[in-house]
Amino acid sequence: MRILRDLFRDYRFAFSFCALCALLLLALSSVFAPDDPTLWAVVPRDLKPSAQHWLGTSSKGQDVFWQATFAVRNSLIISLIAGIVSRVIAVLIGMVAGYKGRGTDRVLMFISDSLLVIPLFLIIVLLAMLVRDIMNLVTLGLLLAFFGWAWDARVIRSQILSLREREFTQTAILSGTSTLPLVLKEYMPFATPLIFSTLINNMSWAIGMEITLAILGLVNLDIPTLGTMLQWAISYQAMLLGYWWWLLTPIVLAVLLFVALYWLSVSISEYLDPRTRVQRVGAR
Amino acid sequence: MTFVKRYLIPRLIQYFLVIFLGITAVFFIPRLTPSDPVSRTIAQLTAMGSFLDPASMDAFIEDLTEMYGLGGSMFQQYGAFWLRLFRGDFGVSFFQFPTPVSKLIGTALPWTASLLLVTTFLSWTIGNIVGGLAGYFSRRHWSRVLDTVAMIIRPLPYYIFAFALLVLLAYVIRWFPVSGGTDIGRKVAFNWPFIKDVLRHSFLPALSLVVLGAAVNFQTMKLIVQNVNAENFVQYAKLGGVKEERIVSRYVIRNALLPQVTGLALSFGQIFSGALITEIVFSYPGLGTLLYNAIITGDYNLIMGITLLSIVAITTAILIIDLLYPLVDPRVRYI
Numbered sequence: 348m349r350i351l352r353d354l355f356r357d358y359r360f361a362f363s364f365c366a367l368c369a370l371l372l373l374a375l376s377s378v379f380a381p382d383d384p385t386l387w388a389v390v391p392r393d394l395k396p397s398a399q400h401w402l403g404t405s406s407k408g409q410d411v412f413w414q415a416t417f418a419v420r421n422s423l424i425i426s427l428i429a430g431i432v433s434r435v436i437a438v439l440i441g442m443v444a445g446y447k448g449r450g451t452d453r454v455l456m457f458i459s460d461s462l463l464v465i466p467l468f469l470i471i472v473l474l475a476m477l478v479r480d481i482m483n484l485v486t487l488g489l490l491l492a493f494f495g496w497a498w499d500a501r502v503i504r505s506q507i508l509s510l511r512e513r514e515f516t517q518t519a520i521l522s523g524t525s526t527l528p529l530v531l532k533e534y535m536p537f538a539t540p541l542i543f544s545t546l547i548n549n550m551s552w553a554i555g556m557e558i559t560l561a562i563l564g565l566v567n568l569d570i571p572t573l574g575t576m577l578q579w580a581i582s583y584q585a586m587l588l589g590y591w592w593w594l595l596t597p598i599v600l601a602v603l604l605f606v607a608l609y610w611l612s613v614s615i616s617e618y619l620d621p622r623t624r625v626q627r628v629g630a631r
Numbered sequence: 632m633t634f635v636k637r638y639l640i641p642r643l644i645q646y647f648l649v650i651f652l653g654i655t656a657v658f659f660i661p662r663l664t665p666s667d668p669v670s671r672t673i674a675q676l677t678a679m680g681s682f683l684d685p686a687s688m689d690a691f692i693e694d695l696t697e698m699y700g701l702g703g704s705m706f707q708q709y710g711a712f713w714l715r716l717f718r719g720d721f722g723v724s725f726f727q728f729p730t731p732v733s734k735l736i737g738t739a740l741p742w743t744a745s746l747l748l749v750t751t752f753l754s755w756t757i758g759n760i761v762g763g764l765a766g767y768f769s770r771r772h773w774s775r776v777l778d779t780v781a782m783i784i785r786p787l788p789y790y791i792f793a794f795a796l797l798v799l800l801a802y803v804i805r806w807f808p809v810s811g812g813t814d815i816g817r818k819v820a821f822n823w824p825f826i827k828d829v830l831r832h833s834f835l836p837a838l839s840l841v842v843l844g845a846a847v848n849f850q851t852m853k854l855i856v857q858n859v860n861a862e863n864f865v866q867y868a869k870l871g872g873v874k875e876e877r878i879v880s881r882y883v884i885r886n887a888l889l890p891q892v893t894g895l896a897l898s899f900g901q902i903f904s905g906a907l908i909t910e911i912v913f914s915y916p917g918l919g920t921l922l923y924n925a926i927i928t929g930d931y932n933l934i935m936g937i938t939l940l941s942i943v944a945i946t947t948a949i950l951i952i953d954l955l956y957p958l959v960d961p962r963v964r965y966i
Contacts, residue, residue, distance in 0.1 A: 359782070392774070461649045463897060466945050468904030471940040473660055476926065476934065557789030559908055561788060563926050577794075586802060594798075601791055616870030 349380035353618065360614035370600070374420035380413040383572045396592050403592035406583040415596050419604070421484055422554050425572065428488025429495055429553035430546045435494035438503055438542060442530055445507025456504070462497035470494070471556065475565040482567045487560070491553045499545040506541055509567040510534050540619045547612035551605055558601065573601045639954075646950045653942040657935060658712050662705070669695045700837040721936035725928070728903060732936035740940075746833060749839040751899075754900040758840065758848025759891055760939040763848065763884040766856025785826035787906040793839040800835060807835045815906065838915045840906060851894060883928045887952040889960050902947050 355362045382389040388408035396403040402411035444455040471494055478486060510516065510533075519529050554573065559568050561574025568575050576597040580586075585594040668873050679932060715722070721732035765774040784792070808831065859865065860883060868878050910919025918937055925933035 426857055457645070457648070460645075464649055464900050464946055464949055466651050466900045466903050466907075466938075466941045467940055468907065469929070469934075470660070472922070472926065473657065473934060473938055475930070476929075477661055551786060555790070558788060559790050561716070563923065565926065586798060597796065598791060602787060602795075604782055605786040605788065605791070610782065613782070 348524055350618075354614065357601070358612045359610040360618075362613040363614070365608040366590070367611065370419055370604060370607070373416050373422075374423055377413070377416035377420050380416060382385075382410070382413065384409070384414055384417040385569050393590060394586075396419045400405055402596050403590070405579065406585070406588075407579060411593055411596050414571050414576060415600060418573045418576045418597060418599060420603070422557060422570040423550075424484050425491070425557050426553040428485060429491035430550040432489060432492035433495040434499070434546050436492070436544055437499040437545065438538070440496065440533065441500040441503025442507055442538075444500070445504040445525070446511060446512075446530060447588055448460035449471045452504075456501070456532075459497040459500050462494065463501075466557075467494050470606070471560070471565065472565065476559055479565060482565070484570065487557060487566055488553070491556055495549050495552060499542075499549065502545060503541060507534060507540055510537055520533075540616070543618075544616045545613045547608050549613075551608040551612075554601070554604060573597045573604075609622070617621055642950065642953060646946055649946050653946070654939060655715065656937055657942070658709060658819025661931070661935075662708075688845055715869060716775070716939065722932040723940065724925075724933045727930075730931050735933060736897045736918070736936055738915060738942055739918045739921045742915065743910065743919065745915060746837060746840070746910070746915065747903065750837050750844065750906070751895075751902055753837075754841045755848055755891070755895055758845035759884070759888065760851045762852030763856050763879070763887060764848035766853035766887075767860060767879050768884055769853070769857055769860075774853075777849070781846040781849050782966075784842060784920075785850060787843070789839070789843060789908040790912060792843055793836070793909045796835060796839045796850060798910055808832055832913075833915065834911050836915050839912075840902075843905070847898075848891065848894075852887060852891060853889060856883055857882050859887050892952065892956055892959055896949045899949050899952065903941065903945050958966055 352484065355364070357557050363437075375383075386409075390400065390404045390408055392404060392408045394400055394404040402410065402415065404410055405414065440455050440459065444452045447461050471490065474490060475487075478490070507530075515528070515533065519533055524533075529572050557566065557572055559579060560573035561568070561572060561578045562581070564578070564580065566572070566575065568578060574597075577594075580590070580594045583590075583593075673688075673692070673695070683841045719733055721736070724732050727735065761777065765777050767827055769789050787795075830919050847925045865878060867893055868882055871916070873882075906917075906923060907919035909915070909924045914920055918941070922934065925937070
């Protein structure tokens, strides 16, 4: 409880916590949606926001508010799949590279460096192009997961490198702890906050990438996500026709989501770093 | 000589290895996926309504197989692929048949290169100078305001930010043209109206890249400067009565710049991807828009050409930044 109270003193944490709760609530309320989100022409088209249609309706004949609930939900699902799977890869590679060192370390870090250096966006586009026919929430999440681990593996590796030099590692090894329990029991607690903050950043990257791929038409446009919602609004010229409610809804939601995720990660990692915590909440 | 042996040669080996792996990946990716580019292309063409009799269809399939380099065993294909690359032959574009891919890329490249060069330079310089000052004077009011602004801009992806700028500055307040690199029908010429037109069209894409890039540089630089600021030598310089401007420029910022050079090299691939995305938003006539059109029309050869060229260009740019590193860091002379 005290941790939470300390965290809430940071306006950024308070904001992102509330914003994420609101977005989560919005995503959950998709259960109450009156219509299937993939159906067209279920409500009158191009209506302004009113009491009946809170955020108006689109040119596809869909209620923008209920579309938005599905969009937020699906974008979050994609980003969670991408984030969690790539975390598993990043943790494995970072820990093996950091703990084994030498040749293994060099090879693994070379791979992750190559991934960092190469314009990944193009490779993802190339791949997405080829698997376009089987693209859905899960395949998109996995595709992004496969490319999203490089930087975080580096971060985790450097943490493990410093842990390996500490005395308790020697104590554990000398008292007969084998490698796996050592890594899982002794190192995991140190790495967990790091993994968590990289997870948030990675989720944010995945949502952004999904939006970009959707604009390029490389995802399944029938599944409502923040990206496909924006894509439909743009392709129906919502900007020129002045349907601001249709165009602004995905943009505002996306901006809110990005800012909230970023602020959450910043405020948590600042809190976890003892030097910045002292500056903010005072020494105890 | 130690510089060559201890730094240059391993770095060059790494450079060639990355290019080799990248290009190999581009070769294998389409071959590992179930879909066959030849039948895909034919399916797309028939979907568009063109009809071919069986005999010419067979000839067409043969042509395509040859064009995509799909004849022979996997190993032969791989060899032929490299041979073609060394000749600078990326095949012909499919939907602007029979223009060679290299020619299409050649016309688009100067636009992207100049946009990228200018914006990377500006965002790096502006971000670091402002970030350095804000880090040094981190308790001032303006520093905090800037910090909050950067905190809001930083997490936005290129697409959303560029699109928001487009809506705001080109539709709501009509200050800038909505799309394109020049007015429609304007001939390329080196006179003032043409240059002015290009600048006016590239202002918004450049602005969105500079602002986003500067926000990132601003934040990292501010953090580094705050840490350097707490170092003993800075305290000592202050106590010793060294002028404040001198401390900021010579002691603090100079020291803090080093990780920023490394950071630039590491993030250059992402900056490049961002530039492509931004070009798509503004229909700026560079590689990004070319890529967009290639995706829309399913021009696989063109996408592959852009990807291959980008891998080489980006890794080379990063190699150059890395080799320039000794210039900024007098401690690393590699002698």
